[in-house]
Amino acid sequence: MKILVVGGGGREHAIVRALSRSAHEPQLLCAPGNAGIGRDADCLQDTGAEDVAAIVAAAKQEDVDLVIVGPEAPLVAGLVDRLEEEGVAAFGPSAAAARLEGSKAFAKQLMAEAGVPTAAHTLLRDREEALQHLSCAPYPAVLKADGLAAGKGVIICGSEAEARAAVEVYFTEKRFGDTVVVLEEFLEGTELSLLALCDGENVVPLAPAQDYKRIFDGDIGPNTGGMGSYSPVPGTDRALIDEIADAVHRPVVSLLARRGQPFHGVLYAGLMLTEQGPRVLEFNTRFGDPETQAVLPRLRSDLVDLCLAARRPGGLAATRADFGGDWAVTVVLASAGYPESASKDDVIHGLEQASQLAEVTHAGTAERDGEIVTAGGRVLNVTGLGATAAEARDRAYDAARQIEFEGMQMRSDIAARAVERVAG
Ligand code: AMP
Ligand code: GLY
Numbered sequence: 001m002k003i004l005v006v007g008g009g010g011r012e013h014a015i016v017r018a019l020s021r022s023a024h025e026p027q028l029l030c031a032p033g034n035a036g037i038g039r040d041a042d043c044l045q046d047t048g049a050e051d052v053a054a055i056v057a058a059a060k061q062e063d064v065d066l067v068i069v070g071p072e073a074p075l076v077a078g079l080v081d082r083l084e085e086e087g088v089a090a091f092g093p094s095a096a097a098a099r100l101e102g103s104k105a106f107a108k109q110l111m112a113e114a115g116v117p118t119a120a121h122t123l124l125r126d127r128e129e130a131l132q133h134l135s136c137a138p139y140p141a142v143l144k145a146d147g148l149a150a151g152k153g154v155i156i157c158g159s160e161a162e163a164r165a166a167v168e169v170y171f172t173e174k175r176f177g178d179t180v181v182v183l184e185e186f187l188e189g190t191e192l193s194l195l196a197l198c199d200g201e202n203v204v205p206l207a208p209a210q211d212y213k214r215i216f217d218g219d220i221g222p223n224t225g226g227m228g229s230y231s232p233v234p235g236t237d238r239a240l241i242d243e244i245a246d247a248v249h250r251p252v253v254s255l256l257a258r259r260g261q262p263f264h265g266v267l268y269a270g271l272m273l274t275e276q277g278p279r280v281l282e283f284n285t286r287f288g289d290p291e292t293q294a295v296l297p298r299l300r301s302d303l304v305d306l307c308l309a310a311r312r313p314g315g316l317a318a319t320r321a322d323f324g325g326d327w328a329v330t331v332v333l334a335s336a337g338y339p340e341s342a343s344k345d346d347v348i349h350g351l352e353q354a355s356q357l358a359e360v361t362h363a364g365t366a367e368r369d370g371e372i373v374t375a376g377g378r379v380l381n382v383t384g385l386g387a388t389a390a391e392a393r394d395r396a397y398d399a400a401r402q403i404e405f406e407g408m409q410m411r412s413d414i415a416a417r418a419v420e421r422v423a424g
Contacts, residue, residue: 001026003304004059005041006079007049007070008034010332010381011289013361015068015303016041018296022304026065031058035372036362036380052079059088066091068307069265072148072286076102080265091307093285096261100252101285104182105146111280114251118280119185119272127171133183134163140186143167145176152223152339153179156186187281189274192233193291194241196249196269197306199316200262203249204306207298207323208236209291210418211270215339217413224339225378228414230329230389231294234421244271244278252283264310293361293381294328326385327392329415331400333380335364336407342377346406351380358399359383374405389419 003019003026005012013036016028020040031054033043047054050073059067067083069075069092078095092098099106111118119142124130134141143166145153153176157163170181193211197204209231215221248269256263268284268291296303300322309315336343342364351372354360361383364376380403384395393415400410 001066001304002029002062002064003027004029004031004062004064004067005070006031006055006067006074008032008037009070009289010361010363010378011287011292012070013037013040013363014293014296014381015070015287017359017361018299018303019068022302024302024304026304029062029064031055034362034375035365035367036360038367050074050077052077052082055079056082056086056088059083060086065089066304066307068092070287072098072101072284075285076148089308089311091311092265093263094261097256097263097265098285100263100267100283102148103146104144104282105180107283108182110252110255114255116248116251116280117277119187121182121184124181124183127167130167130171130181130183131164134160134167137163137183138185139163142184142186143170144182144184145170146180146182147176149176150225152225154223187272187274187279189272189279191281192236192271192273192278193229193288194244194248194269194271195288195291195295196245196267197310197316197321198249198253198263198265198267199310200257200264200313201253202314202316202319203245203253203267204316204319204321205241205245205249206321207231207295208233208241209288209295210415211288211291212411212414215334215409217411222339224334226288226290227332227334227411228330229290229294230327230392230415230418231291231298232323232327234389234418244269247278248280262313290330290332290381293330293359293383297328297359297383297385298323298326300324326387327389328383328385329389329392329396330381330383331396331410331414332363332378333382333400333403334378334409335374335376335405336409338377338409343407344373344375346374348372348374348379348403348405350402350404353402354382354399357384357402358395359385360399379405379408389415389422393419
């Protein structure tokens with residue numbers, strides 16, 4: 001069996017590693033991949049993840065049996081539709097179903113219709129409308145660009161003055177393109193990522209994970225694509241997972257099915273666990289990054305079987321995704337300047353030593369003259385596994401400390417709360 005993974009980040013490296021543990025022993029390709037993925041799969045380096053036509057052509061030329069799409073942009077652009085039209089099996093939602101991630105306004109509309117709990121919101125279509133609403137909004141308030149923004153389109157505003165400044169970012173500077181903006185109620189609580197596999201009808205939850213969005217320790221500084229994660233999450237037992245899947249994932253999947261836009265692939269709910277119960281912050285329509293780096297190493301079911309089943313309408317009926325009782329903690333190593341910018345071409349030292357202690361997956365790396373160098377904002381992910389949260393965390397940090405490159409940024413508090421909660 002031949003499988004092509006689309007993407008070139010830490011998530012895709014973790015997917016490639018999980019596929020390589022499958023009983024199907026698939027031959028693995030990745031487009032475009034990165035320096036680390038190149039050790040575990042054949043990389044089609046010149047085929048960009050967002051180049052729909054090139055991916056379809058490569059999948060046909062290589063005669064692959066399955067394509068697994070990592071990032072959101074090609075999903076929203078209709079890559080899965082194009083592949084399936086051409087007779088290539090693909091794991092991921094159609095463009096119509098991926099709108100759940102591609103448009104926050106659409107997601108809000110769908111949640112309202114499906115009765116899914118989420119923050120109250122108002123749609124701001126232009127600068128004037130925005131300024132009008134801001135004068136009577138309660139603060140803090142949350143502003144979100146409607147379209148894809150690589151996790152960076154959300155601004156949390158502590159005051160009306162901050163919100164007015166944010167409005168200029170969206171509507172005057174147009175940092176996120178020509179977009180409408182969602183003004184949302186600020187929710188307090190603990191965040192949780194619950195990803196689930198969907199086959200158009202059934203919902204199979206994966207293990208829960210916690211993601212760290214801010215750049216600095218103590219959740220300070222700007223939002224990033226994610227600076228670390230861990231799985232499982234203390235306090236999130238089977239009953240709570242089922243409760244969330246029943247309140248959130250299943251109503252959305254049923255509604256999309258009734259609309260003739262069945263959801264196949266990963267439905268990722270970013271949730272706030274509030275005192276009033278779980279509330280949806282956002283939907284993603286793919287594996288999370290860096291949640292996947294902490295979740296997939298714990299998966300005991302065969303990922304190839306799960307992905308093939310999710311493609312078929314109803315294929316996941318009576319299926320469970322089984323996870324080990326172990327813990328995984330992922331620490332992201334980012335380059336100088338991230339998230340505003342990314343530095344390149346700095347030589348990375350200590351990868352061999354780190355790999356002996358933990359799973360090291362690559363994100364923004366490249367190979368130059370036989371050396372591995374930085375090539376992006378998030379550079380590496382170091383995942384420690386252990387029988388306890390403390391053991392997994394110690395392994396992740398012991399391994400991460402072996403790695404060095406110019407300007408390396410890393411949070412030092414990933415999973416610290418989990419260790420405390422389990423111990424307490
Ligand atoms: P999103 O991309 O919508 O998940 O937002 C990115 C991050 O902003 C989330 O992970 C939260 O930390 C924060 N956030 C988003 N919406 C809200 C909200 N309504 N209340 C509080 N924090 C939020
Ligand atoms: N971890 C957040 C994301 O994948 O969007």
